[in-house]
Amino acid sequence: MQAGSKALNERRDMSQLIEIRWHARAGQGAVTAAKLVADSALMDGAYIQAMPEYGPERTGAPLRAYTRICSEPIEVHNNITNPGIVIVLDDTLLNSIDVLEGMSDDGTVILNTTMSPSEARKALKAPDAMKVAVVDATGIAMDTIKRDMPNTPIVGAFSKVTGIVPVEHVRERLKITFGKKFSPAIIDANLESVARAYEEVRL
Amino acid sequence: MSSEAFSATGNQMVADAFRQADPDVMAAYPITPQTTIVENYAKFVANGQVHTEFVTVESEHSAMSACIGASAAGGRVATATSSQGLALMWEELHIAAGMRCPIVMANANRAISAPINIHGDHSDIMGTRDTGWIILFAETAQEAYDNSIIAFKVAEDPRVLLPVMTTLDGFVTTHAMDRCVLEDDQTVAKFIGQYHPLYPLLDTDHPVAQGMFANLGNSFMKAKLQVRRTIEGSLDVIKEAGQSWSDICGRPFDIVDSWGTEDADYLIVALGSMAGNARHTARMLRAEGKKVGVVRPRVFRPFPAKEIAQACSHAKRIAVFDRSDSLGAQFAPLGAEVATSLYNEGLSIPVSNYVVGLGGADVTIDEIKSVYSDLADGTGSGTISYLGIQE
Numbered sequence: 001m002q003a004g005s006k007a008l009n010e011r012r013d014m015s016q017l018i019e020i021r022w023h024a025r026a027g028q029g030a031v032t033a034a035k036l037v038a039d040s041a042l043m044d045g046a047y048i049q050a051m052p053e054y055g056p057e058r059t060g061a062p063l064r065a066y067t068r069i070c071s072e073p074i075e076v077h078n079n080i081t082n083p084g085i086v087i088v089l090d091d092t093l094l095n096s097i098d099v100l101e102g103m104s105d106d107g108t109v110i111l112n113t114t115m116s117p118s119e120a121r122k123a124l125k126a127p128d129a130m131k132v133a134v135v136d137a138t139g140i141a142m143d144t145i146k147r148d149m150p151n152t153p154i155v156g157a158f159s160k161v162t163g164i165v166p167v168e169h170v171r172e173r174l175k176i177t178f179g180k181k182f183s184p185a186i187i188d189a190n191l192e193s194v195a196r197a198y199e200e201v202r203l
Numbered sequence: 204m205s206s207e208a209f210s211a212t213g214n215q216m217v218a219d220a221f222r223q224a225d226p227d228v229m230a231a232y233p234i235t236p237q238t239t240i241v242e243n244y245a246k247f248v249a250n251g252q253v254h255t256e257f258v259t260v261e262s263e264h265s266a267m268s269a270c271i272g273a274s275a276a277g278g279r280v281a282t283a284t285s286s287q288g289l290a291l292m293w294e295e296l297h298i299a300a301g302m303r304c305p306i307v308m309a310n311a312n313r314a315i316s317a318p319i320n321i322h323g324d325h326s327d328i329m330g331t332r333d334t335g336w337i338i339l340f341a342e343t344a345q346e347a348y349d350n351s352i353i354a355f356k357v358a359e360d361p362r363v364l365l366p367v368m369t370t371l372d373g374f375v376t377t378h379a380m381d382r383c384v385l386e387d388d389q390t391v392a393k394f395i396g397q398y399h400p401l402y403p404l405l406d407t408d409h410p411v412a413q414g415m416f417a418n419l420g421n422s423f424m425k426a427k428l429q430v431r432r433t434i435e436g437s438l439d440v441i442k443e444a445g446q447s448w449s450d451i452c453g454r455p456f457d458i459v460d461s462w463g464t465e466d467a468d469y470l471i472v473a474l475g476s477m478a479g480n481a482r483h484t485a486r487m488l489r490a491e492g493k494k495v496g497v498v499r500p501r502v503f504r505p506f507p508a509k510e511i512a513q514a515c516s517h518a519k520r521i522a523v524f525d526r527s528d529s530l531g532a533q534f535a536p537l538g539a540e541v542a543t544s545l546y547n548e549g550l551s552i553p554v555s556n557y558v559v560g561l562g563g564a565d566v567t568i569d570e571i572k573s574v575y576s577d578l579a580d581g582t583g584s585g586t587i588s589y590l591g592i593q594e
Contacts, residue, residue, distance in 0.1 A: 035380055039210050042382060048210060051379035054322065054563075073382075075342075076483035077375045077476045078565045 016072070018164060019080045022065040023099045024089035026058055029151030032177075033087075034065040036155050040165040040173045041069040049074050062097055069164065087158060088112060089137070089150050094123055105129045110157055110201070112137040112150045117202050133161045135201040137193075144193040145186070156194035157201035167198050205384040205452060213344035213376035216383055217283065217309045217369065218243035220351035222253055223391035224307070227278035230258035230269035235321050236373040237285040237311040244283075263288035267295035267306075274304035275413050277403025279359070282306065285373060286313035286327045293331065299366045300335025300430060302414045305358035305398075306366040308336075309351060312475065312526070313373040314562040322563020323373030325474065325526040328503075329536045335430045337367040337437055338504040340475045342460075344381040347371040349454060350501070352386075355395045356444040363437045364401070365430070372476040372526075374563060386452050394451060438505045459510040460499040463489065467496030469578035470515055471571070472541050473524035474500060477560060481524065484571040495575050506540050512548035515541070520578040521552055524559045524566075524590075534587055553584035559591075566590065 020037065024030035031052045038048035049068040055061075066080045081102045088099050091113040100109065105127040111120050114136050121132045135157040137150035145152070152174065159167040171191050178187045211219075218240050221229070229248075231241045248257045258273075260266045263284050274280045284292060289310055299306050312328050314320040328338065337357060341347035347369065354367040371377055402411045417423040438458065445456030462482050464470065471481040478499035485495045498514045500507055515521055523542075525535030534542060538556030545552055557574060560566045570591050577583050588594075 035210070038380060042208060042210055045208075047382050049379055049381055050210070051374070054374050054378065075479035075486075076568070077372075077379070077479050078567060081565075081567060 016070055017074065018069040018085070019083045020067040020069075020085040020087060021080045021083035022067070022087050022089065023093050023097060024063055024065070024151075025093070026061045026063050028089045029149050030063060030065045030089055033089075033151035033155050034067045036152070036170065036173060036177065037067045037158060037165060038069065039177065040155075040169040043169045043173060044165070046071060047074050049077075053079060062093055083107065085110070085162060087154060089154060091115065091123070100124060100126065103130070107131070108162060109133065110135070110154065110161055112154055114139065131161070131203065133157060133201050133203050135197050137197055140193050140196045140200065144196065145189045152190045153193035153197035156197035160198045160201050161203070167194065170194055204387050204390065206387070208382050208384055210380045211344060211383045212239065212378050212380055213341065213347040213371040214239040214311070214378065215243060216344045216348035217351050217371065218247070219385055220348045220391075221281050221309075222247045223388050224279065224281065224352065224355045224395055225253045225392070226255050226281040226307070228256045228258060228270070228273035228280045229282055230260050230266045230273070231282045232260055232263050232266045232284070232288060234263070234285045234288040236313060236323075236377045237283045237288070237309065239377070240283040240309055240311070263291040264295065267292040267299065270306050270308075271295060271299050271302060271304050274299070274306050275302060275403075276405045277400040279355070279398045280304070280306045281308065283309035283311070285311035286315055286321070289327045290315060290330060293334075296331050296334040296336060296366075298414065301426065303364040304366055305364050307351070307354045307358055308366065308368050310368050310370040311373045311377045312370050320562035321373070323375050323526075324561045324563065325536075326528075326561070328368065328370050329527040329529070331368070332504055332536060335365060335434060336504060337363075337365055337434060337441070337502070339367065339369050339502055340500070341369070341371045341376060342476055342479050342499065344371070344376055344379070345383050345454065346501070347376060348383065348385070349448060349452065349456065352391055352395065353441070353444045353448050353456070356448070357437060357441050359395075359398045360440050360444070361401060363433060363440050365434055365437060370475070375476045390451060394448060434505050438502065438507060441502055456501070458500070458502050458507045459514050460501055461496070461514040462498075463494075463496030464498060464514045464517065466494055466517065468494045468519040469575050470496045470498055470518045470521045471524060471574060472498045472500075472511070472515070472521060472537065474503065474526065474537060477524055477526060477566065480566055480568070481571055484568045484575075487568070488572065488575060493575065503537075506544070508540070508544035508547060511541060511544045512550055515545060515552060516548075516550060518552055520581065520584065521554045522574050522578055522583075523554060523556050525556060526560050528558045528561070538587065553581075555583035555585065556587040557590045558587065561589075564591070
């Protein structure tokens, strides 16, 4: 049922609305990852949104992207200012951007870094209640995809840490999305990167 | 039959609606954030999925001129534009309506320069509100699809024969990925039906002249009056088409979408995606026991004055959100329409007008809450202010 319905008068439980904010540099594939998460959730029948924050498209410039997931139709369209989950694809952003801005203290951060979880927690100045997960998504991408594309592996880490989307759905969705553009070898490398990040992510 | 749910942007959905309508001619010029509508459509043409003659032109002025020519010739015609492109079409927009060309055009609602800004607001579309075009606003990508299908049905109805704009908010709706469904091609083709032009220029057995000189006496006024009465009357045709589409697809079509208006003391009236933000916030406040509601016109031209007045009739105070301004006027476009609608129905309800989200500025939940609390406090009635901007 879409917005505009008479059923809008029914009470909806929007407490289940999951809001994810992505921090990355342009060219790292954050938008693709934001969409991959949304599409994977849609396979479970969820309502979804995925969008970048549109700005100057310069490779290397900091950017944000957003994913929303809910069991109910999503009516809100603004940028996500109070995310429950933050995913950071480049740890050099921590020097210039407050990636935790607007987050509640019990949120979850997933960081692409070679730092240990405790080093990352310190670098983020994360409150004790916050869940901080680290994964060397860049290292995994260089091993598997042979390019610095941390976006697909980090979705595997996201699946493991949050349990919001099963990793099988991520893999299945990735085959569909990438199948239109890439060779089987590249798709297999991406699938492997997802599996590895799923195993290697640490809290 | 509806497809499985899938993810798509508003622009993809509009392109698909156009594909299913299969116009004879599309003449278009790319502009952000409309580009992917035309880009997707060009692929349909290249892949042989449509029968459309795609005319590449050097400007939007030419795009609309070609559309008018094709429509006058007797073809089903569609195009898409945005912002400065829509502005460049301005003189042709009047001609399309005056010549009764049932062109369907998608507009990705966007700011107008200066300063330069490519993001979503309604400054472009509101500049065309007096041209004689029917104007539909979509809240979601799904509605952009549904409105675009209904647009052909309404435009080509012999009772209407006016151009229709099917609009969606720049980036927020054009580019964000949302959960959508498509109806199958046959269903859409059957719903829209064949276009039977009444006086096609290419019917050489019945020669006609179009876009004639009407420079003496009152013939010009008579022609304009016909357009006025026709666009007023088109509201019933839009309701009828919307209802029959709703019966087919199972999604509601309300000229005015009202939420919580039965018992709400305080209402926000808003167009397009901004209404979703307001409703999302209103739900939160309802959960706290606050009597708030949201009213959203899905049709802006013709303006559904009676339906708006009815939806607002129980409210104590009303705030109208405008995503554009009518600089120098007392109220911005939607604010002025709502206030006039209430006045004409004898309703004396205080209205405050907020200009919001210009140039894609985010309107936060806290800001929307502050408007509801201003309404409860009785501050701001009869005034216009820019939400979130310190003066």
